[in-house]
Amino acid sequence: MSAAIEIRGAEKHFGPLHALKAVDLTVEAGEFFALLGPNGAGKTTLINLLAGLSRPDGGSLKVMGYDVARDYRQARRNLGVVPQELVFDPFFTVRETLEIQSGYFGLRRNDDWIDDLLHNLQLSDKAQANMRALSGGMKRRVLIAQALVHRPPVIVLDEPTAGVDVALRQSLWKFIQRLNREGHTILLTTHYLEEAETLCRRVAILRQGQIVADDTTENLLRSSTSGKLEDVFVSLMRDQDVAAEA
Amino acid sequence: MGGFRTLLFKEVLRFWKVSFQTVLAPLVSTLLYLLVFAQVMADHAEIYPGVPYAAFLIPGLVMMAMLQNAFANSSSSLVQSKVTGNLVFVLLTPLSHGEFYWAYVLASVIRGALVGLVVFLSAWGFVAIPVREPFWALLFGVLATVMAGTLGVLAGIWAEKFDQMAAWQNFVVLPLTFLSGAFYTLHSLPPFWEALSRFNPFFYAIDGFRYGFLGSSDVSPWQSLLIVGGTCFALSWTTLALLRKGWRLRT
Numbered sequence: 001m002s003a004a005i006e007i008r009g010a011e012k013h014f015g016p017l018h019a020l021k022a023v024d025l026t027v028e029a030g031e032f033f034a035l036l037g038p039n040g041a042g043k044t045t046l047i048n049l050l051a052g053l054s055r056p057d058g059g060s061l062k063v064m065g066y067d068v069a070r071d072y073r074q075a076r077r078n079l080g081v082v083p084q085e086l087v088f089d090p091f092f093t094v095r096e097t098l099e100i101q102s103g104y105f106g107l108r109r110n111d112d113w114i115d116d117l118l119h120n121l122q123l124s125d126k127a128q129a130n131m132r133a134l135s136g137g138m139k140r141r142v143l144i145a146q147a148l149v150h151r152p153p154v155i156v157l158d159e160p161t162a163g164v165d166v167a168l169r170q171s172l173w174k175f176i177q178r179l180n181r182e183g184h185t186i187l188l189t190t191h192y193l194e195e196a197e198t199l200c201r202r203v204a205i206l207r208q209g210q211i212v213a214d215d216t217t218e219n220l221l222r223s224s225t226s227g228k229l230e231d232v233f234v235s236l237m238r239d240q241d242v243a244a245e246a
Numbered sequence: 247m248g249g250f251r252t253l254l255f256k257e258v259l260r261f262w263k264v265s266f267q268t269v270l271a272p273l274v275s276t277l278l279y280l281l282v283f284a285q286v287m288a289d290h291a292e293i294y295p296g297v298p299y300a301a302f303l304i305p306g307l308v309m310m311a312m313l314q315n316a317f318a319n320s321s322s323s324l325v326q327s328k329v330t331g332n333l334v335f336v337l338l339t340p341l342s343h344g345e346f347y348w349a350y351v352l353a354s355v356i357r358g359a360l361v362g363l364v365v366f367l368s369a370w371g372f373v374a375i376p377v378r379e380p381f382w383a384l385l386f387g388v389l390a391t392v393m394a395g396t397l398g399v400l401a402g403i404w405a406e407k408f409d410q411m412a413a414w415q416n417f418v419v420l421p422l423t424f425l426s427g428a429f430y431t432l433h434s435l436p437p438f439w440e441a442l443s444r445f446n447p448f449f450y451a452i453d454g455f456r457y458g459f460l461g462s463s464d465v466s467p468w469q470s471l472l473i474v475g476g477t478c479f480a481l482s483w484t485t486l487a488l489l490r491k492g493w494r495l496r497t
Contacts, residue, residue, distance in 0.1 A: 014497075051338055054497050073340035081338055087331035091260050103252025104339035146335060 002065030004029040004154045004185035005050065009059035012045055012209075019045045021209045022059065027202075029064075029153070032177075032186045034196035034217075036233060037206035043189045044084055046206070047158050051081045063154055077105060080152035082144050084159045084189075088131040094118070094142055095127040098149050105150035117145040120175045122168070137164050144172070148179070155179065156187045161195065173199060197221070197229040205236055212236050250345040253336065257353030261319055268315070269361055276311045276365045280304065280372060283429060293431045294462040300373040305383075305456040306428035308362045308369070309390060313448060316358030316394035317401070317419050320350040324402025325411045337496065343489035347399060347482075354395025355388065362387060375459055382467050383458025389474045390451035394419075396481040403485075403494050422448045432464040447477040 005027040012020040020042045027033045037043050048054035050061050052068050052075070061068045066075040089097060098117065102110040118124045121141040126134060131142065144160060157176070161169045177199065180186050190196055196203060196217075203220055205213040213220065213236055217229070224231045261268040284300040293302045327333035336346065369375070377383060401414040425439075426448040432440055443449050454470030457463035463470070489495070 048497075052496065053334065053337055055492060073342075076338060076340045079338075083331075083334055085331050087334060089327070089332045089335070090330070091263055096259075100252055100256045101335060101339075103255070104249045104336065104341060106248030106340075108248060108252075 002029075002062070003027060004031065004064060005187060006062040006065075007046070007050070007059070008061075010046065010049055010056050010061060011058035012042075012049060012054065013057050019209050020049070020056075023206075023209070023211055025204055025211060025214065027154075027185060027187055029185050030180070030183055031202055032180045032200045033188065034200035034203045035187060035189045035206065036193065036196060036203060037189075038237065040208075041206040042209040043206055044158055045209075047081065047156055047187075047189070050156065051079060052076060077150065078152055079154050079156065080147035080150065081156045082147040082158060082160050084162070086136060086139050086143070086163075088134075088139050088142065090130070090132045093128050093130055094123055094134070097131060097142060098145055101146045102149045107150055110149065113151065114145075114149065117148055120178075121145050122171065137168050140164055141168070141172070153183070154185045154187070158189050159191065160188070161190065161192060193228075193230045193233055203229070205233065207237060249339055249341045250349055253341060253345065253349035254352055257319070257323060257349060258356055260323060261353070261357050268319070268357060269364060272311045272315055272361045273364050273368060276307050277368055279307055280369055284372065293434075294460060297460055297462065298373065301375050301460065302431075302456070303429065304366070304369045304373060304375050305459040306426075306452050308366045309386070309452045309455040310423050310426070310428045311365050312358040312362040312387065312391055313394045313423055313451065314419060315361040316354040316391040317398040318415075319354040319357040320395045320398030321402045321405070321411055321414065322398075323353075324350065324399065325405045325408060328402070328406060329408065333495070343486060347396075347486055347489055350399050350402075351392055351395040351482075354398055355391040358391035358394065359387060376461070377459055378461035379458045379467075381458070383455055386451055386455040386458060386467075386470070386474065389471075389478055390448075390455065393447065393451065393474060393478045393481060396478065396485050400481065400485050400488070403488065406494070422446055425449075426452050427464065428452055447473055450474050 003026045007023055007025040010020050010023040023046060035043050045054065049056050050063065050068060052072055063075040064078040066078060068075045092100065098114045102114065118127055121144060123138065123141055123145065126138060131139065147155060161172065164172065176186060188196065188200060200217055203215065203217050204211055220232050221227050221229060280303065283303055287299045293299065401411060405411040405414065425443060426446055427443065432443055435443065450470035450473040453463045453465055454467045454474060457467040
């Protein structure tokens with residue numbers, strides 16, 4: 001069986017900036033995987049390559065065995081991405097937004113799943129509201145619903161809980177965990193390391209475009225005296241700084 | 247196919263939701279042109295034998311409105327989606343570059359046709375306009391809106407800010423539509439401007455469209471067809487090639 005995500009030697013430059021340096025990463029089907037790193041490490045760039053929003057300068061990226069460039073239609077059908085930025089189309093209501101997103105994937109009779117998403121993301125009473133009328137947290141939930149509307153087996157969440165209150169964050173994670181139990185592969189980027197520690201079975205850490213750690217959460221925690229992911233993260237960043245200075 | 251239909255539907259719904267601005271406003275401005283010019287030029291000599299100036303003017307105004315609105319539809323939708331960031335929802339889908347292109351262009355054709363129809367029917371109340379060659383009128387109506395819609399897609403994928411789009415509107419589309427023979431016959435221009443106008447594809451779109459109504463035109467409708475068709479093909483080919491590369495959309 002193919003890995004859910006398979007990245008081999010991914011390279012990306014933005015002018016003089018070498019944003020990704022021969023990145024290799026495999027996420028197995030059904031995993032709850034955290035991709036961590038400081039700002040500017042290359043997490044969003046890697047996600048953009050995976051989603052086809054950006055084109056790699058080298059290497060290959062596959063989603064459920066489908067090459068994101070050659071078999072882009074299949075790769076995108078298998079992938080749902082929650083973007084980091086809070087973006088929305090101000091012309092439409094919440095329900096219209098989800099129906100349109102569903103239609104892009106050729107799913108025209110998807111009302112039951114859309115209702116289920118609205119219910120689970122506590123948006124049922126806002127279904128007919130225009131996107132402009134929603135709070136930031138609600139817009140974030142619509143973004144998540146949009147990413148899930150075509151029931152992709154692989155879900156990428158790029159800092160999904162940024163700016164979301166505690167109660168909503170908890171309900172969101174319960175829903176995402178349910179999806180993971182149902183077989184969806186989850187790739188998560190977050191700056192809340194305790195979330196990654198609690199939710200994810202495996203963690204990779206990016207720094208300056210390179211993978212500097214890729215192991216189970218358990219093994220990474222074992223390597224720290226305090227047993228906290230935050231300390232592992234800080235220590236890795238410091239080690240790299242020392243190596244760079246030397 | 248499903249994704250293409252949805253994107254087309256979304257683009258039509260987008261302008262329909264603000265039809266006050268996208269359909270009614272062009273109607274008002276075009277009727278104002280008609281009122282002012284038809285009044286001022288009422289005593290002007292006939293441009294074609296037996297054709298009053300207002301009947302000459304109306305097809306030109308209808309086509310001018312169609313060109314401007316077809317351009318505005320695809321260009322404003324794309325630049326707004328880029329500036330606000332919501333274009334990502336289209337880029338994440340399995341839509342091919344061809345489906346993306348045709349959905350935006352056909353939505354432009356629909357808006358252009360709707361504006362043209364509304365303007366034409368309203369102008370009918372002022373002057374009875376003959377429709378001598380309906381096939382030619384329809385053909386130029388479709389080709390011209392495809393051309394302007396494609397130009398709009400090209401401008402939309404190039405522009406990253408609203409002021410860049412305003413530059414396209416003010417320095418490309420406006421001169422092309424106003425210096426296109428909508429208000430006058432090419433033969434009434436001084437030689438320099440007449441020669442310059444012959445490089446303007448919008449002139450051929452208007453002249454061919456006018457032929458469909460009046461059965462008379464400045465140049466042969468076949469020549470206009472060749473130039474408008476050729477421009478459509480060249481613009482479409484270029485835009486599709488850029489979309490395939492992901493130029494300015496997929497970095």
